[in-house]
Amino acid sequence: MTGLVAIGSFAAGMLGALTGLGGGMIIVPMLTLVFGVDIRYAIGASLISVIATSSGAAAAYVREGYTNIRIGMFLEVATTLGALGGAYIAGLISTSAIAVIFSLVLAYSAYRSFQPREEHSIDGPPDKWATRLRMDGTYPTAEGMQPYTVHAVPTGFSLMFLAGILSGLLGIGSGAVKVLAMDQAMRLPFKVSTTTSNFMIGVTAAASAGVYLHRGYIDPVLAFPVMLGVLAGALTGARVLAGAKVRALRTIFTVVIVFLAVEMAYKGLRGGI
Template identity: 45%
Template sequence: MIFIGIFAGIAGAILGLGGGIIVTPILTLAYGLPIKYAIGASIIVVIATSSGATISYLKDNVLNLRVAMFLEIATTIGAVAGSLLTGVLNPMYLYILFGLLLVFSGFNMAKKVRGTTDNFAKHTGPIAQKLELDSSYYDKAAHKKINYQVTNVPGGFIVMLGAGLASGLLGIGSGAFKVIAMDTFMKMPLKPSSSTSNFMMGVTAAASATVYFFNGSILPQIAVPLALGILVGAVAGSRIMQHLPAKWIRIVFVPVLFYIGIDMLLQGFGVKL
């Protein structure tokens, strides 16, 4: 469990996905753990990944705290609305809608892999300017400071609203949507997008963890060793990510997007991988 946690922590910190997408299939398929307990462990994994990675990202000033706090408003509203709409909306349509969004974003990110540079925003959006969302970070792979602007804030806000809705209604993680909202819609560089996503997921998961704890879905004998491994892996992953070129992070991230997107599409049509 500790070694699985280390691996999931490294991958989660680099990609901004929290590590739950790695841990849940391993626990259910390899260890035969019921999905209820696998999801409970996954929540702890997300919190641990966020905690370990955020320390490094804050220290090195990579994550954008203003963007994180603003988008958390959308995620929270969406999650509350999703939980209230359970049993009212047909989940099938949401699976198909969000599956298509992920596949589209996968193609969009694949284009950036083939390009020589990231398609950053050329100017600051009016909302971003008012909220002072623009920032900068030192890219350790490129050995230079990168100043970037944030644009299309409404588009990113809507994606995050939808991500929260999907999370509350379908019970799925929304790490991929967080990265998409910032990287694809708001034109932020991938490294700040990934690190900001890590921070945001911890905030969201912490709220959900209380529910899972009181309904008995979190097994300490599974969650504790996983969390210990995750903390070590997340700190290591946050260091590795800063020395990786953005292109290589995208090369790993694109197949993950396609996998999640296709899985959601198939679930929308009643087929499970």
């Protein structure tokens, strides 16, 4: 079983990287639907893989100088609080309810990943919170350092709290909600929001991983092939993404993801999970 889980996790990590959904969104349905793993073990293993992917990618991102550590740290207050809350909720509600919520978030994330990301204009007056918290920054572009301003900090903060709850409840990185908060609400440049979101994903997952560890949800024998598989898959996926035409691939993957979401909702409602 360990070998099969490792191969499946490699595929999940690659799929997560290629679709931009993240490994957690694929690994939890794979473990529960294909391998029949209890969703609590699946979420524990997924959280570990989310941290591995985030730290692995961040090591590369950090050198490029896009990550805004002040924005990230400020929003971390919301995501870590949310993650602890989500991990507690996970212990209170039924596994069927978790499966249904998971399928809804999966469907929403797949939908979001197909929406074109529009770069917002970066002019206009900044939010008063952004000024007080000195969040405005610069990032390197082809034409040199480009300044940007930050908007709608309270909205972004609230969305991040939601992202944290979902992360702690479902064992995912909640990349879709984080990007929504930073792209749409706070209107950060893509490169800044993508890398800052990645930084936050690892910290958020670490916040709920502690709670899951103490609850006995993290099984080492299941988590180790998942973690190594997803990490290798994500790194491979990032390489493929750099060179390939991904439009057609993404269409095929979206069909797979919609199928997973429907199957998970169906089994959840029938009480099969």
